[in-house]
Amino acid sequence: MLKRSISFLRSLNLMRLREGIQATRPTSSQLHHMISERKRREKLNESFHTLKSLLPPGTKKDKASVLTTAREYLTSLRAQVAELSKRNQQLEARLPPAAKEAYNEEAAGSSNERVSVTLTQVVSESTPDQDQQIFDLQVVLRSVECCTEDMVIRILEFLKQVNNVSLMSLEANTWMSGSDSNVNRVILRLRVDQGTEWDEAAFQEAVRRVVADLALNNCRNQ
Amino acid sequence: MLKRSISFLRSLNLMRLREGIQATRPTSSQLHHMISERKRREKLNESFHTLKSLLPPGTKKDKASVLTTAREYLTSLRAQVAELSKRNQQLEARLPPAAKEAYNEEAAGSSNERVSVTLTQVVSESTPDQDQQIFDLQVVLRSVECCTEDMVIRILEFLKQVNNVSLMSLEANTWMSGSDSNVNRVILRLRVDQGTEWDEAAFQEAVRRVVADLALNNCRNQ
DNA sequence: GTTTGCACGTGGTCGA
DNA sequence: TCGACCACGTGCAAAC
Structure with missing residues (x-):
């Protein structure tokens, strides 16, 4: 449903652009910019989605929540690595x-x-x-x-x-x-x-x- | 489908209104929306910055790069944790x-x-x-x-x-x-x-x- | 020149 | 209704 409305808005805007076809010369560059930005956005959203898939599964699909929980999870993993490494060193030290x-x-x-x-x-x-x-x-x-x-x-x-x-x-x-x-x-x-x-x-x-x-x-x- | 047509008509009417009179509707609600969105944006950027600060220091300040390197770093840390844990278990098993x-x-x-x-x-x-x-x-x-x-x-x-x-x-x-x-x-x-x-x-x-x-x-x- | 990236304002949807 | 969230297009820089 949302996709539908989005594509609808898109077509509407395109129609608007075509409406002023005689006065606006840089139409091709603007259009390229537009679709480039669109591409950038969808790529970024894809990165967001893949990052969220790596987080603990109870994460909100919020962008801000994804960022903050990614930060927390990262620090947690770092602490785990540090603790495991320390404990490992202790174990290795007393290994004959x-x-x-x-x-x-x-x-x-x-x-x-x-x-x-x-x-x-x-x-x-x-x-x-x-x-x-x-x-x-x-x-x-x-x-x-x-x-x-x-x-x-x-x-x-x-x-x-x-x-x-x-x-x-x-x-x-x-x-x-x-x-x-x-x-x-x-x-x-x-x-x-x-x-x-x-x-x-x-x-x-x-x-x-x-x-x-x-x-x-x-x-x-x- | 019906909703679509409704929204279509509404947006069309809104655009017509905007085209006609531009100064009469910058009401407080729009301003609130604007500053609220600004707040949201700066909060999100702040989260981006703090997340980037946790990544390995050679990271690009790109938003997409931040996301992808966060993903890679996270998987790397996970692998490290798994390997350290496995090795730790081995060491503990052979501890005298x-x-x-x-x-x-x-x-x-x-x-x-x-x-x-x-x-x-x-x-x-x-x-x-x-x-x-x-x-x-x-x-x-x-x-x-x-x-x-x-x-x-x-x-x-x-x-x-x-x-x-x-x-x-x-x-x-x-x-x-x-x-x-x-x-x-x-x-x-x-x-x-x-x-x-x-x-x-x-x-x-x-x-x-x-x-x-x-x-x-x-x-x-x- | 072009491409890349980003902040901005804005309209729209979904839930309290 | 209000607040949170999002995608969109666009102007504005800096970098290939």
């Missing part, structure tokens, strides 16, 4: 880092090295923050009498001096391996702020030197 | 059962205490050694700025002074809780040689004092 590689490495060769430091980046698709990265630092030390406490303390005190990394989680184990030589393994999950420079190899080498120095000192003491 | 209690405890009350120390004996039927016992020491510290590194270092240095306990494994996490107050949790598995005297409550109280002292010092420093 994968320790399978250490076992394989220990079972295989490379045991001639008393200290091994590996640094692997954790790719997490849930929190793809571009300004920070997450690394897993694994330190394995085979020594006759280097207690895990000293090792962890040394590593942590070293980490405190590096200002753009922060500790997310830490996992340390010690176990006997073969005849009276125990193996200490520490896995640290680190969050690296990407703002400053970050030399991965240099950091790894520094950790290696710290641990090797600890092993030397301890062996000299005993 | 030991950490669930701490999670609930953190979510529930008992947050009035900034430091909590619990010591539980691990009964393991696989190694029923009678001359040594295994304990799990859990330390939770809620503080605005007590980094986990210091906490672990303090606990380990304290442990080094106790001569009849040795560290088996260590697990430390830190995560944000609420507004800018992070929670540090450290779980230590200790082997206690039963030969000498072993006062469980005293040990726990000593750990609590160490951690509380650390928190005090850190709060005083900052």
